[in-house]
Amino acid sequence: MEKTWHRSLPLALSGGRGTLGTMETITPKEFRSSPGVEQWRAGRNGAVVEYRTGDFATGARLFAAITDLAQAADHHPDVDIRYPSLRVRLFTHSAHGLTRKDVALAQQISKAAGTLGIEAETRPQQRVMIAVATPDASRIMPFWKAATGYDALSEIELVDPAGRGPLIWMQSVDRPIGGRMHIDVVVPRESVEERVAAALAAGGVMADDSHAPNWWTLADADGHKLDITPARA
Template sequence: MDTITTKEFRAFPGVEDWRPRATGALAVFRTGSFATGAQLFGAIAELADAAGHHPDVDVRYATVRVRLVTHSAGGLTAKDAAMASRISEAARELDIPAETERMQELMLAISTPDPDTLLPFWKAVTGFDEVAEGTLLDADGRGPLIWFQPVDRPLRGKSHLDVNAPRDVIEQRLEAALAAGGMIADDSHAPKWWTLADADGHKVDLCPWRGPA
């Protein structure tokens, strides 16, 4: 099955609760209790078995986090969009709201002039799989991502955290971080990303989710 772009995914009806990106389409549902979360999981399991297409589901006390991706195609497909719509419909029937402001992924960015040399070491010590060129992820879909950032020369700080989330979430985090004593270390790439620093100079990149059109 052919993959689709994030823009094509968003064009499908009924996927407003979902945020697509390279590692799949994500949704978070605010269940409020473990029992309600179990109900939603049961509904998702029935839909997944009927379609022969199974998402990653993380059930917590008050939330259910779902990630859809077609592993055999190496990305998002129309099957993911169709399943996303059905899952959102099941959540509405159970009166469970989506909570898009809680979506995020952490990524450890390793800056290096030679990613091909470093990646095998990190793959070996973590046991992660290479899910895209220069990007490692736990085979079970748990984070953080490890991304090897190509640079022309070694940086003074060779690794830093990336916080990836929808743009509205990132903008809220940016405002909150500055109010909490952080500072903008580099905004030359904004609005693609902002580099912030704490009072001791430790850096974090705030990166809005984006993908191919």
């Protein structure tokens, strides 16, 4: 189970479809339920897969195959090549969400990787989100959008147009929290308690464990807070 604030999103944002022009968006769940994309992880800011290439040359061969597929589809993913791995992120920028174009290209990329004998990383990967607590998202969203240069993904979410930075979302609260904000760190479920223990051993303090095991709120020596939460199954 992920942090319960996900459940409070309006239906149009969390469970329904949206349209922008002629491009219809799909939900992360609809993406994940499509055949041939079992290796991919999908969320509000795109679908991601990471391949264990083992060396840079193998990654380059996979990148070349992805390039050909992307050019043919006129749909271009974000690709990050490191020495032992290659990471792909799909997101339809013109629709501000996932679409069937992403599903089709993901299926083709998975097939190409299989042909090259390259396996996907099956362990859930860490991701970081920034949560800004506010009683009125519409009042502060313009500031955060302008200050960060991020694009609006929804009425409460901002996404890095380059696909590199963490998702920023406006967390609804009943009253202001003194201008303080926190960072959400989502880690594989089997590693979450180890991560909490490591943070405490490094000088952190437990600010609130009343929501555990859904999430733990920790603080550093200066009082800056951070939530560590397990990834959903």
